[in-house]
Amino acid sequence: MIYVGCDVGSLSGEAVIIEDNAIVVHEIIRVRPRPEQTALEVTQKALTKAKMSFDDIDYCVSTGYGREKIPFAQSSISEISCHGRGAQWANPSVRTIIDIGGQDAKVIKVDKFGYMVDFVMNDKCAAGTGRFLEGMAKVLGVELEDLAALSSGAASPVSLTKTCTVLSQFEVLYMLNDGIDRTNIAAGINRAMAERVSKLAKRVGIREGVAITGGVAKNFAVVKSLSEVLGLEFVSLGEVDPQIVGALGAALFAKERAEREYEKGGIEVKGVNKKRGNG
Amino acid sequence: MAEYSDRKDRTITTRWQISGDLAKFILNQDLTHLDDWGGKEAVREILPEHFQKNFDMIQTDLINCILEEKNKQTAIAFAENISKWGEWLHEQLDEGKKVVYHYFIHTIEPLLALDFAPICFEVLSGLTSALYTDGCEEGIDAIEAEGYPDHLCSSNKGAAGYLLKGYIPQPACFLKGSAPCDTSNRVYEWAAHKYKVPLIVVEAPYYMNERAHKFLTEEIKRMIVKLEKIAGKKLDEDKLRHYIQLSNEAVDYLAKIQDLRKHVPCPDTGWHRPADTIFTAQLGTPFARDYFKALYENVKERVDKGQGVIPEGKKEIRLAWGYTWEAFDLPFFNWLENKHGAIYTEDTLTYFPMDTEMIDTTNMETMLAGLGRRMMQMPMARQVMSFSDVWINDFVDISRAYKVDALAIGGHMACKHFWALNKLLSDKVKEKTGVPTLRFEMDMMDKRFTSPSELKRIMDDFFATF
Amino acid sequence: MFYLGCDVGSMTTKTVILGNKDVVAYDIAANNGNLTKVVETSVNKVVSKAGVSLADIDVKGGTGMGEQYIPFDHSKEGIIKCLAVAVYWIHPHTRTVVDIGGLSTSVISINGHGKVLEYRTSDKCASGSGFFLKLAAQALELKVEDLGNIIIPCGERAHMGTQCAVFGESEIVSHINDGEEPEKIAAGINYSLGSSVATMINRLGGIQDIVATGGVAKNKGVLRAIEEILGMEVITLSSIDEQLVGALGAALCAQQRMQQG
Helix, strand or coil: CEEEEEEECCCEEEEEEEECCEEEEEEEEECCCCHHHHHHHHHHHHHHHCCCCHHHCCEEEEEECCHHHCCCCCEECCHHHHHHHHHHHHCCCCCEEEEECCCCEEEEEECCCCCEEEEEEECCCCCCCHHHHHHHHHHHCCCHHHHHHHCCCCCCCCCCCCCCHHHHHHHHHHHHHCCCCHHHHHHHHHHHHHHHHHHHHHHHCCCCCEEEECHHHHCHHHHHHHHHHHCCCCCCCCCCCHHHHHHHHHHHHHHHHHHHHHHHCCCCCCCHHHCCCCC | CCCCCCCHHHHHHHHHHHHHHHHHHHHCCCCCCHHHHCCHHHHHHHCCHHHHHHHHHECHHHHHHHHCHHHHHHHHHHHHHHHHHHHHHHHHHHCCCCEEEECCCCCCHHHHHCCCEEEEHHHHHHHHHHHECCCCHHHHHHHHHCCCCCCCCHHHHHHHHHHHHCCCCCCCEEEEECCCCHHHHHHHHHHHHHHCCCEEEECCCCCCCHHHHHHHHHHHHHHHHHHHHHHCCCCCHHHHHHHHHHHHHHHHHHHHHHHHCCCCCCCCCCCHHHHHHHHHCCECEHHHHHHHHHHHHHHHHHHHHCCCCCCCCCCCEEEEECCCCCCCCCHHHHHHHHHHCEEEEEEHHHCCCCCCCCCCCCCHHHHHHHHHHHHHHCCCHHHHCCCCHHHHHHHHHHHHHCCCCEEEEEEECCCHHHHHHHHHHHHHHHHHHCCCEEEEEECCCCCCCCCHHHHHHHHHHHHCCC | CCEEEEEECCCEEEEEEECCCCEEEEEEEECCCCHHHHHHHHHHHHHHHCCCCHHHCCEEEEECCCHHHCCCCCEECCHHHHHHHHHHHHCCCCCEEEEECCCCEEEEEECCCCCEEEEEECCCCCCCCHHHHHHHHHHHCCCHHHHCCCCCCCCCCCCCCCCCHHHHHHHHHHHHHCCCCHHHHHHHHHHHHHHHHHHHHHHHCCCCCEEEECHHHHCHHHHHHHHHHHCCCEECCCCCCHHHHHHHHHHHHHHHHHHHC
């Protein structure tokens, strides 16, 4: 049985295909103007990679922004639940998930089954989200992917006093003007990011077994800084790419839903007949 | 060398005790600044070993601040009395006396007379915040991780976190007046429930009049009956009289000092405003009396000499603070004086109106009535009684009587009462006295909200508008 | 006698030279590259426009968030006071100054003698700032100046849901992708900004005459939005460019300082 999870974020879209409780393939792309386009493209890419087609999908769950609008998904589930589920599958000891996305940051507490117990989210202010780092990379004149490496070996990281993404960009501009080393600035940026996320995390309370997910989880410098600020080591997600955790959770929910519907008996779950919006 | 307890549940109070002794030690050396001896590291080397760890924890700026000539004498009095209080408290605990955690608006004479060991919960947060670089953030984080909302008052959160971590002794009961706020009530309810001890509530009346006074006095009687049950003894009139006499003495000095602050130039330094509240929370102890006595003598001496506390040649800017100070940076007041010539004359938490009478100690009835009247005047209880007229009029009066040049209102972020009326207060003071206002946000005991450097920047900007 | 005032803001540096009664020369420069050089170049321009040399000017005042980058001797003046002094000097009926700058907005309440009674600055967050307008204009492929002239009645404006300048940019892109007309989006942006500023004015208590200054005060759409929400008139000074008020204030404050000795 082939199950697909599709997660449309603000900056990236992911698709995960699972079969026999293992990940077959995953795909990550930059968002298209519309969520439906992103979902279609990333899922298509994943299917092509796996040498499959839409007809092969037994059940698909969509999550993230615009999840209701995805025509080839049988149901949609919130990204909070999907992240919880996905992370806990990757490592059963996970009880707290810190997800730092493109335009939001969430901290999710889960039980041993991966079901959400509590969460807190910031989606009002760009500070502490991927956007913060994106803006900083621009000011420092580097690509986002290279921002992490920039801070290596910083002798005296700066202290950013402003929380706001825009205001702190100006603060950094002034520092550059004053001739402060970019390495130290980059280290200061990591710290500021970590402190902002840590503040959010403390509001819901950390339960041991903390995993970090989302695009920013791939920024090893921010992850290290966050680890220092929180005073703990993050648990590993094994082979699972931290950016696909939401889509993975969606795929797992797809499996669960499909199996439940099958047990109820009657509904043919396979195939493209299950297009939504047509009853 | 004093015997310092190493019990975990005396972590905070022992820390204070050591800090008090350490401060006395340093203040009695011939220093005007840590740099006289080569800076903090060098001074650490010459300290007796049992002081070194504590020395590392104390804010460097604070040490330099109290070494300044104008602050030295009262700093010695403060340090001495904190140390003595810590020692006394541990003796009480060793003797098996029961701990009553109480809110700031309660005066503790009945508790002392019933042989309890009273500790003001909020002072646990406040003094720790003031003395140490790490402040009371550890306590705040601990209680927030437990689920306590982050937007509630840090004065409660610090102490509650310490209780959770076992750094302070287990209580026999909690004592809380229903004033000033729901925020503070929540933490006492939680703690009583969690530690399965009684919570004694004193219902504070709404209005500020004779009927309210009668009501509150009855409430205090009810409080005493409940306390007696826990203490296992009856309240002795002579003992109560003894402690009330001590608190009367302290209040007398307090009232005199307050009056003397109206002088131009102001003879009382600003860091005392937070420092005073540590001892206002223990009126009835000899330590409170001794601290206020020393403070009074210091202030009176300056008044007699016509001296102020700002540098020669600087124009004095007299400030009043509409709500209250931040606890986490005591040297901030010193900085205000030295850099801007700005003296912090009065604020809500230290304002004891002059119509506070001494308690008549004739008999139990008069003493209880006196306690009732005093409780209605205690900072924060007074402000939330009746309509906002009381609070607002206080500040119009303060602005006039203290010849205030500017009203700074650093609103404590958790205080809903205050935020409800801060604009009314600011507008009224402006209307009646023409005094300019500065309104900004901060957290009293959590320096992460508005940092010490941010606070200074806000004040720099404000003084630039003069 | 000449007085110089220099206001180094977040996005621009403004310099004026004041004669006995009027501004005799001025310059507005974009803060691109090394700030000290920007200030130096701009000041030199102004000074030569006035037909003097920097050494001839005895009284020089500096203000703004980048004041520390002014390379010559000057007196440091607080921006709030500068704004209050300048606006009062030009228009003594002013009781509220609303300065909407590149990164922050300040609302200042003054009395009948021009004394600052109270003020508020939005310094925690860049929502409702000129910077956001710049981003928005870029996203809409319009000039910032043109953005200002777009005023569309309520009901036709595109709705801006977010306060955050960064997220706002995404929201604009969303609207464009949804096929919304750029004019309606622009009107929505102006209204959103105006509403942020109006809230700040209300928090302080706006009393007329309310005078708007700063770069964003050139945007009629924002001003009309503020008026609509406040129910009060918001005026701008006709005798001076809105962006120059801070610099004028710095010159006036430096002059006052010199006269007080």
